[in-house]
Amino acid sequence: MLERIPSIRKAPDEEYYVPGHRTCAGCGPALAYRLTAKAAGPNTIFIGPTGCMYVANTSYGCGPWRVPWIHAQITNGGAVASGIEAAFKVLARKKKYQGEIPHVIVFAGDGGAVDIGLQALSGMLYRGHDVLFICYDNESYANTGIQTSPTTPYGAWTTFTPAGPAVPEGKKLFPKDNPKVVAHGHPELKYLATASIGWPVDLMNKVRKGLNAEGPAYLHIQAPCPKGWQFPPNKTIEMAKLAVQTGMFQLYEYENGEYKLSVKMEERKPVAEYLKLQKRFAHLQPEHIEKLQAFVDARCAEVGITVPAVASAR
Amino acid sequence: MGKVRRISGCVAAANAVKLADVDVICSYPIRPYTGIMSELARMVADGELDAEFIHGEGEHAQLSVVYGASAAGARTFTGSSGVGVTYAFEVYSPISGERLPVQMAIGDRTLDPPGDFGSEHTDAECCRDQGWIQGWASTQQEVLDMHLIYYRVGEDPRVMLPQFVCQDGYYITHILGEVDIPDPSQVKEFLPPYKNHHVLDPKNPMIIGAQIEPAMGPPLQYQRYQAMQAVGQVLREAHEEFARIFGRRYDPFLEEYLTEDAEVVIFGQGAHMVTAKAVAARLRNLGEKVGVVRLRTFRPFPTEEIRRRMSRFKAIGVLDNSVNFGISCNGGVLLSELRAALYDFGDKVKTVGFVAGLGGEVVTHDEFYRMFRKIQEIAKTGKVEQTAYWLPFEL
Numbered sequence: 001m002l003e004r005i006p007s008i009r010k011a012p013d014e015e016y017y018v019p020g021h022r023t024c025a026g027c028g029p030a031l032a033y034r035l036t037a038k039a040a041g042p043n044t045i046f047i048g049p050t051g052c053m054y055v056a057n058t059s060y061g062c063g064p065w066r067v068p069w070i071h072a073q074i075t076n077g078g079a080v081a082s083g084i085e086a087a088f089k090v091l092a093r094k095k096k097y098q099g100e101i102p103h104v105i106v107f108a109g110d111g112g113a114v115d116i117g118l119q120a121l122s123g124m125l126y127r128g129h130d131v132l133f134i135c136y137d138n139e140s141y142a143n144t145g146i147q148t149s150p151t152t153p154y155g156a157w158t159t160f161t162p163a164g165p166a167v168p169e170g171k172k173l174f175p176k177d178n179p180k181v182v183a184h185g186h187p188e189l190k191y192l193a194t195a196s197i198g199w200p201v202d203l204m205n206k207v208r209k210g211l212n213a214e215g216p217a218y219l220h221i222q223a224p225c226p227k228g229w230q231f232p233p234n235k236t237i238e239m240a241k242l243a244v245q246t247g248m249f250q251l252y253e254y255e256n257g258e259y260k261l262s263v264k265m266e267e268r269k270p271v272a273e274y275l276k277l278q279k280r281f282a283h284l285q286p287e288h289i290e291k292l293q294a295f296v297d298a299r300c301a302e303v304g305i306t307v308p309a310v311a312s313a314r
Numbered sequence: 315m316g317k318v319r320r321i322s323g324c325v326a327a328a329n330a331v332k333l334a335d336v337d338v339i340c341s342y343p344i345r346p347y348t349g350i351m352s353e354l355a356r357m358v359a360d361g362e363l364d365a366e367f368i369h370g371e372g373e374h375a376q377l378s379v380v381y382g383a384s385a386a387g388a389r390t391f392t393g394s395s396g397v398g399v400t401y402a403f404e405v406y407s408p409i410s411g412e413r414l415p416v417q418m419a420i421g422d423r424t425l426d427p428p429g430d431f432g433s434e435h436t437d438a439e440c441c442r443d444q445g446w447i448q449g450w451a452s453t454q455q456e457v458l459d460m461h462l463i464y465y466r467v468g469e470d471p472r473v474m475l476p477q478f479v480c481q482d483g484y485y486i487t488h489i490l491g492e493v494d495i496p497d498p499s500q501v502k503e504f505l506p507p508y509k510n511h512h513v514l515d516p517k518n519p520m521i522i523g524a525q526i527e528p529a530m531g532p533p534l535q536y537q538r539y540q541a542m543q544a545v546g547q548v549l550r551e552a553h554e555e556f557a558r559i560f561g562r563r564y565d566p567f568l569e570e571y572l573t574e575d576a577e578v579v580i581f582g583q584g585a586h587m588v589t590a591k592a593v594a595a596r597l598r599n600l601g602e603k604v605g606v607v608r609l610r611t612f613r614p615f616p617t618e619e620i621r622r623r624m625s626r627f628k629a630i631g632v633l634d635n636s637v638n639f640g641i642s643c644n645g646g647v648l649l650s651e652l653r654a655a656l657y658d659f660g661d662k663v664k665t666v667g668f669v670a671g672l673g674g675e676v677v678t679h680d681e682f683y684r685m686f687r688k689i690q691e692i693a694k695t696g697k698v699e700q701t702a703y704w705l706p707f708e709l
């Protein structure tokens with residue numbers, strides 16, 4: 001069992017995701033990786049589907065992990081993890097493997113988890129493999145140069161959803177809610193939560209809970225991407241916090257059919273305060289922002305965030 | 315000693331998998347290979363085989379599961395047919411590229427359209443250049459034997475490559491044949507346990523499949539090429555050992571039938587060659603110098619063996635049981651590759667192609683007679699009027 005981490009000071013000193021990669025300055029997913037690896041510890045195997053956390057981490061034949069890591073296609077993280085988990089199970093049973101059974105973690109982008117990789121994720125959860133599947137959500141196909149994915153917010157610019165006279169809001173669709181897709185259709189699922197790099201202790205504890213669960217677990221981590229969202233690299237944590245404070249991203253654990261909120265909020269900030277700091281939303285008109293605010297309000301209500309959005313005093 | 319049973323090609327393959335003490339199996343249903351998986355599921359349910367039997371959510375998942383399992387040190391098995399084989403296409407190169415000796419059974423089936431259950435070699439042949447060892451069996455016994463031999467060859471440290479063991483749909487997968495099922499102790503002697511030195515193990519962390527800089531590309535591909543080059547010798551050794559332990563001897567590359575003084579032969583692979591042999595035997599009774607050469611190893615293509623052993627014939631007819639639209643000479647891949655192998659012999663050896671049995675249609679005795687007549691005519695006149703014929707339309 002991995003123990004609960006009471007505070008950031010009590011978090012383990014050891015790092016298993018170490019320097020030596022070339023992610024952008026201020027990369028949110030890289031920080032999520034570091035926290036995940038720290039929480040998981042040395043007896044861990046990572047599966048890395050194609051995406052920034054493959055390409056920017058493993059350039060030139062090496063990688064920043066001190067634990068085993070294997071590449072998966074962007075399509076098949078869940079299936080590769082299923083095979084690894086099954087192998088250790090049977091090899092231990094047949095006495096062909098003597099060591100402790102390792103933790104198996106998939107670290108997939110939103111493309112690799114919510115879009116092209118969803119089938120493999122769902123198959124893995126359905127079959128009940130003891131794997132923690134993490135989606136680091138940077139809200140775009142980042143590695144291919146920022147294209148829209150199903151988690152890209154309504155109204156965001158990407159290279160595939162540019163704003164123009166005929167399509168003034170850029171992206172027209174509302175995002176797919178993968179934690180909900182996962183939560184309601186997989187009877188073997190043992191743990192589900194969302195997390196944010198703005199709440200690192202909470203994130204690490206959710207990783208540990210997911211790993212302690214005997215069976216499949218899903219963790220959806222929002223991880224801001226300065227390049228794709230177009231904000232300065234020293235603002236990553238601020239962006240992560242604002243996402244939660246505005247309700248654009250909701251932090252919870254889903255247990256026994258109920259949403260358990262992870263942070264107490266007295267009130268929410270309006271989404272406009274989040275949007276104005278990111279150039280990907282620069283083209284939005286007031287009616288688009290209103291539409292987005294209404295969507296966020298509804299989504300918050302669904303998970304039990306009932307506090308109203310109140311504009312900050314200037 | 316083993317015991318002789320009358321079983322289908324599917325059941326023969328399942329018996330080989332059980333004898334190989336496979337650890338992880340991943341299934342998905344598609345005819346005609348499905349029978350292999352239902353037999354394995356039965357073996358697991360009855361406690362005859364201790365393996366993780368995973369129901370993949372598709373063929374792409376099947377290949378992905380065994381990729382992961384093999385990298386974690388398990389001996390693995392999967393299989394498919396027709397569009398299932400092509401649906402998994404993305405994962406073939408990662409498996410051979412990471413040098414994971416996964417084994418896959420193919421029960422051949424036509425690709426869509428037409429929606430057709432019949433056998434055609436197109437499915438597996440599509441994957442011919444992905445770094446997988448490939449060969450076709452022609453009897454149920456050969457299916458079982460080939461599975462065991464391929465595990466040994468694929469897992470050899472000089473090779474470390476995945477393998478396709480192919481059998482024609484229905485003609486072999488579903489028809490019963492007499493099979494000598496060997497004793498587990500014999501298999502133990504023949505097939506050492508799977509040992510991969512580059513496994514996922516937290517005690518010895520390793521990064522598998524990192525991105526590379528362009529300069530690292532050529533050596534990596536060259537190593538995979540060299541592994542494929544090494545297969546020939548390892549196959550030879552494995553067949554020697556196989557004959558010693560099990561008492562059955564196969565030529566690793568080419569089965570020659572009535573070829574000793576043959577002037578013309580039909581060349582091809584798989585179950586239709588059994589019919590070809592029957593027709594050749596009848597023609598021999600009429601005093602005609604005809605024979606059959608059956609290809610047993612398609613990948614790596616045994617170029618040297620073909621040059622050494624087949625340049626003596628006056629004319630060779632090549633049967634392709636697959637579609638290769640727009641290919642050179644209008645035949646199939648076997649014609650193309652045989653011609654390439656014999657290029658240096660120029661006009662001395664004439665070749666002609668036949669495309670037959672598509673969609674699982676029987677290649678009849680009568681059609682084989684017509685093919686032999688055409689080859690004989692070419693040998694006699696020295697003239698090849700048409701590089702390939704589609705049967706029954708053009709011949």
Ligand SMILES: Cc1ncc(C[n+]2csc(CCOP(=O)(O)OP(=O)(O)O)c2C)c(N)n1
Nearest residue numbers: 050051052053109110111112140141142143
């Ligand atoms: C089958 C396939 N299609 C497309 C690609 C191209 N591709 C490489 S990385 C990538 C983006 C991945 O996006 P995501 O999973 O969100 O991870 P991110 O790059 O955002 O970290 C894509 C589409 C691929 N590698 N494989």
Ligand code: SF4
Nearest residue numbers: 023024027052225227
């Ligand atoms: S593009 Fe975004 S996710 Fe990718 S490395 Fe840069 S900051 Fe990180």
Ligand SMILES: [Mg+2]
Nearest residue numbers: 109110140142
């Ligand atoms: Mg992404």
